Amino acid sequence: MKLHDVALSGNCYKVRLFLGLIGQKAELVPVDLMGGAHKRPAFLAINPRGQVPALEDGELRLGDSHAILVYLALRYAEPHWNPQDAVTQGRIANWLSFSANEVQHGLAQTRVIQLFKRPGDLPAAQAKGRHALELLDATLADHRWLAQTDEPSIADIAVYPYVALASEGGLEPSGYPYVQDWLGRIRALPGYIAQPAF
Ligand SMILES: N[C@@H](CCC(=O)N[C@@H](CS)C(=O)NCC(=O)O)C(=O)O
Incomplete structure (x- = not known):
């Protein structure tokens, strides 16, 4: 592979x-x-x-x-990484779409502008990024994992990277306590690897 x-x-x-x-x-x-x-x-x-x-x-x-x-x-x-029942498949598809939209156009875009010095509207991207963090915090207040399963799924892995890297785009996930706890749960998984520093 x-x-x-x-x-x-x-x-x-x-x-x-x-x-x-x-x-x-x-x-x-x-x-x-x-x-x-x-x-x-x-x-x-x-x-x-x-x-x-x-x-x-x-x-x-x-x-x-x-x-x-x-x-x-x-x-x-x-x-458990991609359970095939209809309810969980629907939830996972929702989070993969969230990753490709709110996360990509918010959190990932802030990093592109701030870290890689590419042109773009940083305040607008940061506003989208904060909205994504608020939506995540609201879900994670009631659930350990995004697809509301007992174990992590690909929904968590799709969303994790740009949330973990949010500070590189000038956003601070520490203001979102349930997001912070969830980041810690992912970092504690066996086989976890970190993103190399810039
Ligand atoms: N939806 C795609 C987005 C991939 C993407 O934006 N990749 C960037 C690097 S992080 C890239 O290849 N940029 C170069 C380009 O779009 O020309 C995915 O989730 O893989």
């Missing part, structure tokens, strides 16, 4: 973290985003959307961190 990866990418970290938690090894293939490697034919043959992460496993070529989490969970992980 090969993971086309950028070390500082939170979307790639979702996959690296999950691989660690389920004890699966993958060869990490660094992608030179600054040099534009992700828009060249060799990479587009793996992910035509021209983004990392991208996974190769046998004949499969798969982009998008959430799609990769779904695939890895069904193929290699214990059932």
Whole structure:
């Protein structure tokens, strides 16, 4: 299995973290985003959307961190990571969408602007990021894990990275006590790996 990866990418970290938690090894293939490697034919043959992460496993070529989490969970992980009952599937789909929308356009975007010095509206992204943290805190006040299951699922792993990295975008998750406790529960999971520092 090969993971086309950028070390500082939170979307790639979702996959690296999950691989660690389920004890699966993958060869990490660094992608030179600054040099534009992700828009060249060799990479587009793996992910035509021209983004990392991208996974190769046998004949499969798969982009998008959430799609990769779904695939890895069904193929290699214990059932609690992606329970197949209708209610939990609905909840997990909701959190994967939340990760791709509120988290990506809020928390991830603040980091892109503040840490990587890219152009963008930092106050607007921070407002979206704070809203995402409020929604998370409200759910986690009543539930240990986002999909309201007894054990963690891919919903937690999809949302975790950019919440854990929120301070790099100028947001402080310590104001959200239930989010803080949940971050600690994820860090305590066997096989947890940290995101490398900038
Ligand atoms: N929805 C995608 C977003 C992936 C994404 O935004 N990747 C960034 C790095 S974190 C990227 O490849 N950016 C380069 C580009 O979009 O051209 C996912 O969840 O994997």
